[in-house]
Amino acid sequence: MNAIATNLPREExxxxxxxxxxxxxxxxxxxxxxxxxxxxxxxxxxxxxxAIAVGVCRHLDDRDWITSTHRGHGHFLAKGGDPARMLAxxxxxxxxxxxxxxxxxxxADFSKGIIGANGVVGGGIALAxxxxxxxxxxxDGRVAVAFFGDGAANQxxxxxxxxxxxxxxxxxxxxxxxxxFSEFSPTATVTSGRIVERARPFGVPGIEVDGNDVLxxxxxxxxxxxxxxxxxxxxxxxxxxxxxxxxxxxxVTFLSEPYRDEAEVEAWKHKDPIPRLASYLFEHELxxxxxxxxxxxxxxxxxxxxVRFAENAPEPDxxxxxxxxxxxxx
Amino acid sequence: xxxxxxxxAMNEALHEEMERDxxxxxxxxxxxxxxxxxxKGLWKRFGPxxxxxxxxxxxxxxxxxxxxxxxxxxxxxHMMFGNFVYTGMDAIANQAAKLRFMTNGxxxxxxxxxxxxxxxxxxxxxxxxxxxxxxxxxxxxxVVMPSSPADAKGLLKAxxxxxxxxxxxQAAGRGGEPGEVPADEYLVPLGEACVRRPGRDxxxxxxxxxxxxxxxCAEALEGEGIEVEVIxxxxxxxxxxxxxxxxxxxxxxxVVVDEARDTCSFASHxxxxxxxxxxDALRAPIRRVTVPDCAIPFAPVLERAVLPSVERIEEAIRxxxxxxxxx
Ligand SMILES: Cc1ncc(C[n+]2csc(CCOP(=O)(O)OP(=O)(O)O)c2C)c(N)n1
Numbered sequence: 001m002n003a004i005a006t007n008l009p010r011e012e013x014x015x016x017x018x019x020x021x022x023x024x025x026x027x028x029x030x031x032x033x034x035x036x037x038x039x040x041x042x043x044x045x046x047x048x049x050x051a052i053a054v055g056v057c058r059h060l061d062d063r064d065w066i067t068s069t070h071r072g073h074g075h076f077l078a079k080g081g082d083p084a085r086m087l088a089x090x091x092x093x094x095x096x097x098x099x100x101x102x103x104x105x106x107x108a109d110f111s112k113g114i115i116g117a118n119g120v121v122g123g124g125i126a127l128a129x130x131x132x133x134x135x136x137x138x139x140d141g142r143v144a145v146a147f148f149g150d151g152a153a154n155q156x157x158x159x160x161x162x163x164x165x166x167x168x169x170x171x172x173x174x175x176x177x178x179x180x181f182s183e184f185s186p187t188a189t190v191t192s193g194r195i196v197e198r199a200r201p202f203g204v205p206g207i208e209v210d211g212n213d214v215l216x217x218x219x220x221x222x223x224x225x226x227x228x229x230x231x232x233x234x235x236x237x238x239x240x241x242x243x244x245x246x247x248x249x250x251x252v253t254f255l256s257e258p259y260r261d262e263a264e265v266e267a268w269k270h271k272d273p274i275p276r277l278a279s280y281l282f283e284h285e286l287x288x289x290x291x292x293x294x295x296x297x298x299x300x301x302x303x304x305x306x307v308r309f310a311e312n313a314p315e316p317d318x319x320x321x322x323x324x325x326x327x328x329x330x
Numbered sequence: 331x332x333x334x335x336x337x338x339a340m341n342e343a344l345h346e347e348m349e350r351d352x353x354x355x356x357x358x359x360x361x362x363x364x365x366x367x368x369x370k371g372l373w374k375r376f377g378p379x380x381x382x383x384x385x386x387x388x389x390x391x392x393x394x395x396x397x398x399x400x401x402x403x404x405x406x407x408h409m410m411f412g413n414f415v416y417t418g419m420d421a422i423a424n425q426a427a428k429l430r431f432m433t434n435g436x437x438x439x440x441x442x443x444x445x446x447x448x449x450x451x452x453x454x455x456x457x458x459x460x461x462x463x464x465x466x467x468x469x470x471x472x473v474v475m476p477s478s479p480a481d482a483k484g485l486l487k488a489x490x491x492x493x494x495x496x497x498x499x500q501a502a503g504r505g506g507e508p509g510e511v512p513a514d515e516y517l518v519p520l521g522e523a524c525v526r527r528p529g530r531d532x533x534x535x536x537x538x539x540x541x542x543x544x545x546x547c548a549e550a551l552e553g554e555g556i557e558v559e560v561i562x563x564x565x566x567x568x569x570x571x572x573x574x575x576x577x578x579x580x581x582x583x584x585v586v587v588d589e590a591r592d593t594c595s596f597a598s599h600x601x602x603x604x605x606x607x608x609x610d611a612l613r614a615p616i617r618r619v620t621v622p623d624c625a626i627p628f629a630p631v632l633e634r635a636v637l638p639s640v641e642r643i644e645e646a647i648r649x650x651x652x653x654x655x656x657x
Contacts, residue, residue, distance in 0.1 A: 133397070137355060
């Protein structure tokens with residue numbers, strides 16, 4: 001029997017609230033850092049899409065695998081990655097989670113099952129399928145989840161992965177985050193049909209879900225992850241959401257004209273998943289405003305400490321710039 | 331010792347390593363039927379969990395190799411022909427070659443990719459590329475290019491046990507010539523060149539399938555009292571530069587034979603390294619014998635005309651000997 005999100009204990013709901021907020025506050029910090037010219041490279045923020053990473057990763061533990069995208073901070077934090085070491089990485093510091101060798105688009109922590117963000121659109125899909133194969137051979141009920149965008153859904157590798165994962169019944173969950181844009185192209189201008197329907201010809205279940213409703217995402221992922229753990233094969237989830245910030249921070253500095261309507265952005269800001277969960281909690285008398293306020297203070301504290309850690313972290317030693325290319329160097 | 335073909339030696343290596351290490355999974359297109367024979371019998375012996383036929387989707391299978399390795403498996407991924415590596419190139423160039431580096435060495439990626447590389451069998455332009463220069467330039471991929479059945483076995487076993495992504499390139503143009511293969515277990519370490527034939531007058535570095543014509547040429551010149559030292563790098567990443575430079579310092583002359591197109595061939599790289607590190611020892615301009623910058627043609631006479639031959643190697647050797655007097 002599948003559990004039902006609306007029956008979840010309130011601790012579970014508060015934990016999801018806290019994790020979404022952590023992602024939000026870390027990224028608001030990054031937006032300020034970027035505006036202040038403090039970040040060495042491009043950053044793609046996940047603001048407004050947090051419910052997807054959190055609703056899915058709530059079902060996973062450190063031994064499960066995820067692959068992520070160029071917009072990967074949320075997945076990293078939702079899967080239990082350390083915000084301080086992530087920020088240090090994005091600042092290009094030695095104590096960054098990848099020692100300053102990866103940056104925003106490559107945050108990864110294998111000890112937490114985070115195979116990492118990926119600079120290649122669609123690049124994580126095959127990696128997750130491979131991790132799912134390893135999990136299947138290990139036979140211990142682990143699963144692999146690939147997060148990817150609507151733009152990535154147009155890469156052929158999605159069809160390849162659906163085919164093989166269905167044939168081999170791989171414990172794979174494919175989570176498409178449809179945020180309305182493939183870079184600056186509205187999804188509909190580059191995408192035919194509905195992405196969720198792409199599962200059907202392969203005999204794979206497809207679930208479309210409101211990606212701004214963390215309970216709905218939780219519910220869909222619950223079904224998909226259980227199915228994967230039970231050895232029944234892959235599921236495709238299409239989570240409908242919206243990217244309320246730019247594709248990349250500072251895009252206004254190079255775009256000559258707007259590619260979307262401000263009113264549309266404003267309308268979606270009203271569907272923000274974080275206040276939405278707060279309203280749900282109040283409506284069902286599952287939390288008092290003071291409780292959420294206490295969570296907000298705690299998270300703000302964690303983020304402030306993470307920023308302090310990252311800002312004070314030393315820069316990498318250029319003498320080591322050749323890094324760890326090989327495990328068995330000659 | 332027994333005489334075996336390279337394909338048989340590879341097949342033995344795969345059987346032995348899969349027996350030895352149950353974490354190994356092998357997959358690729360038609361590995362059960364085995365187009366070349368190297369994976370023959372593995373499916374029967376190790377079963378459908380560990381030996382898997384994939385659909386024709388190189389992007390996915392190369393990427394799955396990376397994901398499975400990142401998740402703790404030792405992987406053998408058969409890419410069939412070298413040219414199909416291009417189809418899987420994102421996973422190889424962007425993922426396999428970089429994931430360890432980008433994550434500051436958090437993981438190892440023990441993957442052996444197997445592919446047939448190079449021409450010589452009228453397979454035409456889309457099945458005949460020598461892909462090693464492309465792979466060597468990626469940085470994070472080791473590249474193994476055996477020239478004999480014995481080396482193929484020892485190198486393949488070493489490649490499988492290595493903790494990094496390795497491309498094992500079996501030369502199409504080598505032909506099925508058998509060679510002695512030791513009966514006892516052995517490994518040939520990556521990064522150790524082999525002096526196939528000692529000589530004082532000129533160093534010929536021959537890569538992979540080029541070792542055989544280089545040796546033929548050396549034998550032919552012996553009658554004239556010309557001593558050719560033939561060096562087989564065996565792996566180009568890592569490259570045993572010391573052995574090459576040691577020989578060049580001894581002979582003062584260098585010819586590099588490579589089945590790659592001339593522009594950015596691996597011969598060009600070896601020539602550059604020798605010029606940089608052993609310039610003082612050189613008594614003649616370095617010569618490269620490569621494929622002209624064209625695709626590989628189909629008809630046997632056309633194909634023979636572009637691939638390095640014994641005659642072209644001989645010509646290059648003679649030209650280097652015109653310079654600087656004999657030692
Ligand atoms: C293979 C590849 N092609 C193009 C790009 C450039 N690029 C970076 S993000 C992006 C848009 C991706 O859209 P989507 O998958 O929907 O993710 P989103 O940015 O909306 O989260 C593009 C085209 C890339 N990084 N990789």
